[in-house]
Amino acid sequence: MALSSYIGKRLLAIIPLVIFATLLTFILTQLSPVDPAEAYFSASHIQPTEELLAEKRHELGLDQPLYVQYWQTLSQIARLDFGTSYLSNKPVWDEVTLRLPSTLQLAFSSIVLTIIVSIGLGYLSAVYASSWVDYFSKALSYVGASIPQFWLGYLLIFFFAVQLDWLPVNGMGSWKHLVLPSLTLSLALIAVYSRLLRASIVEQMQEVYVVYARTRGIHEKVIMLKHVMRIAISPVITGLGMNFGKLLTGTIIVEQVFSWPGIGRYFIEAIFNRDIPVVQCYVLLAACAFLLCNLLVDLVHMYMDPRISLKGRTDS
Numbered sequence: 001m002a003l004s005s006y007i008g009k010r011l012l013a014i015i016p017l018v019i020f021a022t023l024l025t026f027i028l029t030q031l032s033p034v035d036p037a038e039a040y041f042s043a044s045h046i047q048p049t050e051e052l053l054a055e056k057r058h059e060l061g062l063d064q065p066l067y068v069q070y071w072q073t074l075s076q077i078a079r080l081d082f083g084t085s086y087l088s089n090k091p092v093w094d095e096v097t098l099r100l101p102s103t104l105q106l107a108f109s110s111i112v113l114t115i116i117v118s119i120g121l122g123y124l125s126a127v128y129a130s131s132w133v134d135y136f137s138k139a140l141s142y143v144g145a146s147i148p149q150f151w152l153g154y155l156l157i158f159f160f161a162v163q164l165d166w167l168p169v170n171g172m173g174s175w176k177h178l179v180l181p182s183l184t185l186s187l188a189l190i191a192v193y194s195r196l197l198r199a200s201i202v203e204q205m206q207e208v209y210v211v212y213a214r215t216r217g218i219h220e221k222v223i224m225l226k227h228v229m230r231i232a233i234s235p236v237i238t239g240l241g242m243n244f245g246k247l248l249t250g251t252i253i254v255e256q257v258f259s260w261p262g263i264g265r266y267f268i269e270a271i272f273n274r275d276i277p278v279v280q281c282y283v284l285l286a287a288c289a290f291l292l293c294n295l296l297v298d299l300v301h302m303y304m305d306p307r308i309s310l311k312g313r314t315d316s
Contacts, residue, residue, distance in 0.1 A: 039274035083277035103262035107247035122197030144191025241297030
């Protein structure tokens with residue numbers, strides 16, 4: 001019951017944060033010099049007259065007071081109605097849900113690859129410190145943290161798609177289409193979290209409970225996997241949870257490089273075409289994704305680390 005109460009409180013706390021995100025987006029939209037009516041005709045490649053602009057402003061409710069416009073925006077969002085795209089003249093929510101599975105597919109594959117390589121590399125480099133594995137992990141972290149994603153993406157395309165002809169260049173379809181964009185997204189994350197896990201494991205190995213477990217004759221592998229890793233992996237979970245929220249809202253650069261039909265690429269097209277309803281929808285989705293991932297990270301922490309008290313979290 002305590003866990004369900006905690007989850008309920010956290011979900012209720014999301015509501016004012018989402019409202020704040022919608023308010024901030026609404027204010028920034030109002031401060032923008034772009035007239036939504038003009039943006040609509042510009043995206044549709046129509047040269048409007050003053051009469052058409054006035055008619056479209058009335059249709060969009062732009063001639064009403066700001067508080068009325070904001071209330072209408074909140075009412076529409078509550079019904080998952082984000083308006084109609086200026087570019088396609090289709091409901092924004094339908095357009096987003098059409099592209100969301102592609103982004104989810106790319107996000108999950110990237111996170112899975114990051115988890116597998118980071119945990120394996122971080123664990124081995126901590127256990128076998130100053131070995132070739134440790135030096136390889138350090139070199140990989142330097143490379144992964146230094147190379148920009150767009151440059152890495154083009155580099156992978158050049159070698160694996162153009163020169164070797166092993167993998168497709170862009171688009172989506174079979175599992176082969178996932179390899180290059182997932183690797184491009186994962187390398188920077190692997191570079192950070194493998195070293196973070198190594199440092200966390202080394203720190204935990206100096207703790208008293210490890211020394212006590214060794215004096216009791218517990219096998220080293222049991223100590224490492226059951227006790228040390230359970231606590232040392234906490235900062236990695238936090239970082240991956242936040243990055244998963246970022247991936248869920250679309251990794252813009254990678255989707256552009258590989259022509260991946262996700263919501264990140266859709267968002268870029270909306271910005272260039274001044275498609276304001278799409279931009280508003282994207283901002284709200286990004287806020288919700290980060291908040292939900294934050295809740296999921298806290299729940300995983302409470303399961304992985306017994307020192308974290310649910311009572312302490314619910315009281316705070």
